[in-house]
Amino acid sequence: MDLRDLYQDIVLDHGRHPRNFRVLTDANHLAHGHNPLCGDKVTVFLRLEDDRIADISFDGKGCAISTASASLMTEILLGKTLAEASTLFGHFHDTVTKGDGADLPPDLVEDGERLLPLTGVKSYPARVKCATLAWHTLEAAVKGGGIAQPVKTE
Amino acid sequence: MNLLLKERTMPATAPAFDPEELRRQFPIFARNPGLVFLDTAASAQKPAAVIDGLADFYRGDYANVHRGVYRLSARSTERYEAARETVARFLNATASEIVFVRGATEGINLVAQSWGPAFLQPGDQILVSELEHHSNIVPWQMLRHRLGIELVVAPIDGTGGLDMAAFARLLGPRTKLVAVTHVANVSGCVVPVAEIVRLSHAAGARVLLDGCQAVPRLPVDVRALGCDFYVFSGHKCYGPTGIGALYARNGLLDAMPPWQGGGDMIRTVCFEETTYQEGPQRFEAGTPDISGAIGLALALDFMTGLGGDAIRAHEADLTRYAEAMLGDIPGVSLVGAGPERLGAVSFLVDGIHPHDLATIFDQYDVAVRAGHHCAQPLMDRLGLPATTRASFGVYSTRADIDALAAAVRAAQKLFGC
Numbered sequence: 001m002d003l004r005d006l007y008q009d010i011v012l013d014h015g016r017h018p019r020n021f022r023v024l025t026d027a028n029h030l031a032h033g034h035n036p037l038c039g040d041k042v043t044v045f046l047r048l049e050d051d052r053i054a055d056i057s058f059d060g061k062g063c064a065i066s067t068a069s070a071s072l073m074t075e076i077l078l079g080k081t082l083a084e085a086s087t088l089f090g091h092f093h094d095t096v097t098k099g100d101g102a103d104l105p106p107d108l109v110e111d112g113e114r115l116l117p118l119t120g121v122k123s124y125p126a127r128v129k130c131a132t133l134a135w136h137t138l139e140a141a142v143k144g145g146g147i148a149q150p151v152k153t154e
Numbered sequence: 155m156n157l158l159l160k161e162r163t164m165p166a167t168a169p170a171f172d173p174e175e176l177r178r179q180f181p182i183f184a185r186n187p188g189l190v191f192l193d194t195a196a197s198a199q200k201p202a203a204v205i206d207g208l209a210d211f212y213r214g215d216y217a218n219v220h221r222g223v224y225r226l227s228a229r230s231t232e233r234y235e236a237a238r239e240t241v242a243r244f245l246n247a248t249a250s251e252i253v254f255v256r257g258a259t260e261g262i263n264l265v266a267q268s269w270g271p272a273f274l275q276p277g278d279q280i281l282v283s284e285l286e287h288h289s290n291i292v293p294w295q296m297l298r299h300r301l302g303i304e305l306v307v308a309p310i311d312g313t314g315g316l317d318m319a320a321f322a323r324l325l326g327p328r329t330k331l332v333a334v335t336h337v338a339n340v341s342g343c344v345v346p347v348a349e350i351v352r353l354s355h356a357a358g359a360r361v362l363l364d365g366c367q368a369v370p371r372l373p374v375d376v377r378a379l380g381c382d383f384y385v386f387s388g389h390k391c392y393g394p395t396g397i398g399a400l401y402a403r404n405g406l407l408d409a410m411p412p413w414q415g416g417g418d419m420i421r422t423v424c425f426e427e428t429t430y431q432e433g434p435q436r437f438e439a440g441t442p443d444i445s446g447a448i449g450l451a452l453a454l455d456f457m458t459g460l461g462g463d464a465i466r467a468h469e470a471d472l473t474r475y476a477e478a479m480l481g482d483i484p485g486v487s488l489v490g491a492g493p494e495r496l497g498a499v500s501f502l503v504d505g506i507h508p509h510d511l512a513t514i515f516d517q518y519d520v521a522v523r524a525g526h527h528c529a530q531p532l533m534d535r536l537g538l539p540a541t542t543r544a545s546f547g548v549y550s551t552r553a554d555i556d557a558l559a560a561a562v563r564a565a566q567k568l569f570g571c
Contacts, residue, residue: 003517003568
């Protein structure tokens, strides 16, 4: 296994310079995610308009993988519906845990491809949680109905 | 306050014994050629003397203890009790002061659950330090609500060592127990425990020392230290998992109520009333970890063969060398460990999270621990979510540390920093 498969340039770039890395002051949903194993902490902020993600951001402290994953997630999900977000998460989750995800509908294929650089974690079982923390936290933010719900992966 | 010190120490003199030679006594290295094992503080590898000795015990001498009339059981009992003697000798204690437990964690829980309710009153204080492992925090917290006692925390100073002035200030008439580590697991900080025992006893407090990281690294003499309780885990000092020992100074055990009931810990049982054994047996309910105790004795004999002073010199040499080699790399800072660091070095690399580092190291066959090291309060105090820790054993060599330093540079290259 080549380390470069895990730490691709795009991952290193997003890890070092995360996008949408800020507190969203007009968020109407948020959740805190925590990986007690490595101490990673992430907060995902959402501004939902009906079922559309009108704005999304995150902050926190984490490894390159978890930071890059959160960063890419926010870029991809901006403007998406919750149903589309859920489909993308399901696809990504299956890809990194089972090695393969279900086919995506045509309009999401491109977004799925943008997540490919992160799927190197499937060869590093100890790191899968790092790649999925932000997504699990997003899920909690949506379900939380605007109330912070702590999420833990370990 | 700068707790992350940039250290530049020159390498010390040559090791006190030949670790290359010793390595051959550890089968793991033959099966895993190229392994750079720098996680001994989490658990040590096992020498053939322990692995083979355990198999030999099962093959030749095994039966349950303290029960059988037959000779095989007598022989097994003899070996089990001889193991207690070995632990006692190793710590300069007597066998009646040694309780076999699953590990340091169980030892601390035993003291908390048995000694605690018997000797603590509401308003009493237990003084711990910021350096503690969760195992020396949580058992005392569990007593807090039950007994109405307080947990007081002695802080570290700007160098990462225990702030002794603050410790002395916090020690008061309400302090009934001081529970501190002998060597800190995150930083390798050697705590001045003899001084702590002296101050604590002068204040009328009992002292429990967590010797998990000390017993594998330096000679421990509980008599000389004068502590009341001392705990350690067998698996960190080259013995099996699931076994450890609690030392309780002469007389203390007899005053403590049993904490688990069952066979072996009783003298007589009838439905109306049960009378208990005295001394260590009172705390060893049920069939004990017989082979674990024997394995632990084999491990301690192995360490005695090397010599406590020689082990300490070897650990100190590697620690100085690691400080120098890591300190030489731009962007690397060491977590401060006060006046003396022994056997473990926690460090940070600018721009690379410890979890990423450990994954990259693993590709170079360098095994280290990354995370909070079961010491979240200390990590919070340091303002760090995690660190990377390299720790050493008798089989560790300077070449291992060279490989670590090379892996750090490779990670920096990969991350472009």
